[in-house]
Amino acid sequence: MPQNTDNQYNYQSFQKVARFSKEDFYKQAFVEDCNTIRIKKEKVAVKNLEKIFEATFRICTRKGFQGMTMRDLSTESGLSMGALYSYFATKEELLNTLQRVGNSFITRVMEECVAELTEPLAKLRTILRTHLFLSEMIQPWFFFSYMEAKNLAKKERENYIKAELSTEKVITDILVEAEKENLLRTRNHQIAASIIKAMLQDWYLKRGKYAKRGITVDKYADIVIEWVEVYYLQTD
Amino acid sequence: MPQNTDNQYNYQSFQKVARFSKEDFYKQAFVEDCNTIRIKKEKVAVKNLEKIFEATFRICTRKGFQGMTMRDLSTESGLSMGALYSYFATKEELLNTLQRVGNSFITRVMEECVAELTEPLAKLRTILRTHLFLSEMIQPWFFFSYMEAKNLAKKERENYIKAELSTEKVITDILVEAEKENLLRTRNHQIAASIIKAMLQDWYLKRGKYAKRGITVDKYADIVIEWVEVYYLQTD
């Protein structure tokens, strides 16, 4: 992971220095599911999983998972109906796989990003930036995951909620820690964390709007951090 | 409309003093669509529209509009399949109607709420509170509208986006006006408005979370306004 001594930590360095990329996402999908996937050649499977996932995101952005038919997916991915079903048992299974793979990918990256940091404010800034950079890198996944969470089966939906709250908890904990070291004002940190979370989510939910206005992810990160700092560093 | 000389403006007074309520929502739906609705007795129609809309919200919160079948809707609303189809021509038409009615209702209320106010900061606070109170009163509609916007036909989807941006524009304009009168710091008001919009949306998108934590809409309004004021009134 990058040594995030702050200023030089931007989206470009995140992509370069980090030990992961979009491709790892699909490789991880294969490794996690290779027992249920009928195709055994890793190279073939990873390539097709990428086609399937990307096609799913494209279609679902327009009409949602329930609105996507397997024939849509077949056309858009370039695989036949039969081929599709050798990568997952049912349509619902595809949804579960997508959610699970994304969540474990994100959890891993978020944990790695602050592993070497100790100073609370640096940690806070890094967490916020990393979350935004991640949601920039795999925006379609974040959007999809948010929009389709309600269609998950019970067990998988619980996982989703756990992951949601865990991000918020990470932020809350850092805020509490920073206040203890007198680096921040006294505030209701849990509430603040959920407001901050809302700002982070807006990035991947309204990606098109920000793109149209020429706001890059680095710019947006600066904006969020500015709001947080003004809120927490303001002197009366 | 209430004379919103601020402090006493809360959710209770919003409901009491305002010239509208949840019931008006359904009445408006009938008036707007009475030419396509085959049922001519207003009392019957309004009562059934309420059943249909409420059932739609309940089902779609769980499985989305595409996931809802007409049989689901028939069961949940207590009307037969045949009866349902005398209120709208197709399933898609139901979606369009819901979006349209909600949008015009909201537009009307938001315009009325600041009609008698001139002081920019009072206007700002009132706009923010009113938006939150509205999304509290018809939360299921806000949630539904946000989640299903992508399923709309072209024309109706354009309307949705227009309405979205219009809220943001109203906030931006007030911020610009307030800065001109030296009531606020110089900031990028359009960006600020979109951050504020994200906070407002979080209320209806994460209603359950806030309820679980005992945060009322009045409390949440105070929180949002605090963030905005700290951001805009802070002195260097």
Added chain:
DNA sequence: GTCTATACACAGATAGAC
């Protein structure tokens, strides 16, 4: 104005050839 019964299109899923 509301119901039941039904048409018929299209969805998810699979078998078996290549």
Added chain:
DNA sequence: GTCTATCTGTGTATAGAC
């Protein structure tokens, strides 16, 4: 490992009785 052809259930929508 991938394809085409096909089965079967379920979806939207309507006709016509009450």
